[in-house]
Amino acid sequence: MKVAQHLQFSLTACIAAALLLCSTAALPQAAPAKPKAPAAAKRGAPPKATHVLHLSAVKLEYSGWTDQRLMGIVRSAGRLLARCGVKLQRVELVSLVVPPSYLDLATPEGQRALARDYSVARPAVYFVRNTRSNPAFEAESFGRGNSGSRPGLADTVWITLSARDPGIALAHELAHVLMDSGEHSEEPGNLMRDQITPKNTALTGAQCARLRDTATGNGLLRKLTKE
Numbered sequence: 406m407k408v409a410q411h412l413q414f415s416l417t418a419c420i421a422a423a424l425l426l427c428s429t430a431a432l433p434q435a436a437p438a439k440p441k442a443p444a445a446a447k448r449g450a451p452p453k454a455t456h457v458l459h460l461s462a463v464k465l466e467y468s469g470w471t472d473q474r475l476m477g478i479v480r481s482a483g484r485l486l487a488r489c490g491v492k493l494q495r496v497e498l499v500s501l502v503v504p505p506s507y508l509d510l511a512t513p514e515g516q517r518a519l520a521r522d523y524s525v526a527r528p529a530v531y532f533v534r535n536t537r538s539n540p541a542f543e544a545e546s547f548g549r550g551n552s553g554s555r556p557g558l559a560d561t562v563w564i565t566l567s568a569r570d571p572g573i574a575l576a577h578e579l580a581h582v583l584m585d586s587g588e589h590s591e592e593p594g595n596l597m598r599d600q601i602t603p604k605n606t607a608l609t610g611a612q613c614a615r616l617r618d619t620a621t622g623n624g625l626l627r628k629l630t631k632e
């Protein structure tokens with residue numbers, strides 16, 4: 406873990422030893438491997454993991470986010486991606502103190518500066534306070550295809566405090582990044598419908614295959630050698 410050398414951001418806390426979600430180590434509230442999420446329970450055990458995901462989670466201090474809330478959201482998203490055989494194996498949580506002007510999504514330049522000046526491994530999720538951008542998104546993501554003029558934002562997800570169903574929103578945005586696609590689905594109940602609701606959490610076999618293949622090709626997932 407390198408320490409930010411840039412003047413405008415100072416690293417206040419860095420849990421450099423990654424939090425292992427599936428171990429007893431993570432946070433005091435860490436859920437055991439079998440959560441009681443209704444959707445997951447209804448659908449039974451996820452398939453055997455064939456790929457692993459290491460995720461960077463960036464929390465902006467004074468944004469209102471807490472480690473506990475943030476990690477709960479990350480775990481929820483991980484449970485949805487597990488249905489594609491993707492195991493969220495490691496989360497690197499980084500807390501940053503930033504100038505107040507960077508607490509909200511305001512301009513692409515601000516996001517780009519943050520992503521550039523404190524670079525973390527990708528894919529990365531930035532937990533920010535609010536949005537002042539227009540159009541206003543509670544959550545958004547940048548794959549490689551839609552970050553053309555902003556390459557520094559590729560493979561990042563941005564979540565605001567006001568995002569509804571944030572675990573589902575994070576899974577949806579991460580799926581955009583992993584598939585490197587901004588496409589939405591019309592299929593009832595699909596996670597990639599443009600509406601984020603608890604009813605929309607399913608991923609098709611084709612979507613999962615695309616997610617795994619594209620993300621592995623882009624270095625965002627690692628294939629397990631033995632299944």
Ligand SMILES: [Zn+2]
Pocket residue numbers: 577581587589598599
């Ligand atoms: Zn979307």
